Amino acid sequence: MSDVKSRVLTPQDWQLYKLARLNSLEDAPDSFGSTYEQEVTLSDTEWQTRLDLKWRGLDALPLIAELEGQAVGLAWGVIHEPDTKMAHIYQMWVSPALRGKGIAKSLLGEISTWAVNKGCECIKLAVTTSNEAAVGFYTSSGYLPTGPLEALRVGSALMVQPMVKRLGNTQ
Structure with missing residues (x-):
């Protein structure tokens, strides 16, 4: 979608971030470790x-996707010390009305570029196994299952599959 623009969130964007994050947690409560x-x-x-x-x-890339001033997507790239060769993706979400329009692919691409530029060798994420659309999306984007399934959060029967994508950077 050419009208959708993504950008890095700054502290001044906290209200937009809050709205997007709470919308994501309401829309997809089984997709995140936290809850609304x-x-x-x-x-x-x-x-x-x-x-x-x-x-x-924190070494991070918090991204928001906007359409006509409204938050329609969210994703965070994060590099945790001391493992600076691995980036992580958190809070990936796209508004239900705009799924399948390339927004998630664009956000993943931006995080991948950022991670390569930071010297990372791979990106890791975790996806709820019952979310077949998300599992398929990440698989088609080059992410491979790694390690055992884990509980979505303490006390949850839902499981997440850790996935990793190797990057072209081998510095």
């Missing part, structure tokens, strides 16, 4: 702090 009930109670300061990467000492 946990995050809706966060203070405005906590939402702002999440996007203050420098203060948090």
Whole structure:
């Protein structure tokens, strides 16, 4: 979709991020380790702090996809110390009305480019096994299952499959 634009979120975007994140948790409660009930109670300061990467000492790429000023997609690329050769994808979500339009592919592409430029060798994510569309999307994007299934969150019967994609970077 050529009208959809993605950009990096900044601390000043906290309200847009909050709205997108809460929408994602309401729309797809079985896709995330956190829940709407946990995050809706966060203070405005906590939402702002999440996007203050420098203060948090976090190497991350928080992306928002927008259409006509509305948040329609979200994804985070994160590199955790000390394993700086592995990037992780969190909070991947696209508005239901726009799924299948290339937004998720574009967000993954941006995170992959960022990870390569950061010297990463692979990207890891976890996908709920019952979400066949997401599993198929990640598989078709080059992600391969790795390791045993894990619980989505404590007390959940839902399982997630860790997946990894090797990047062309072998520095």
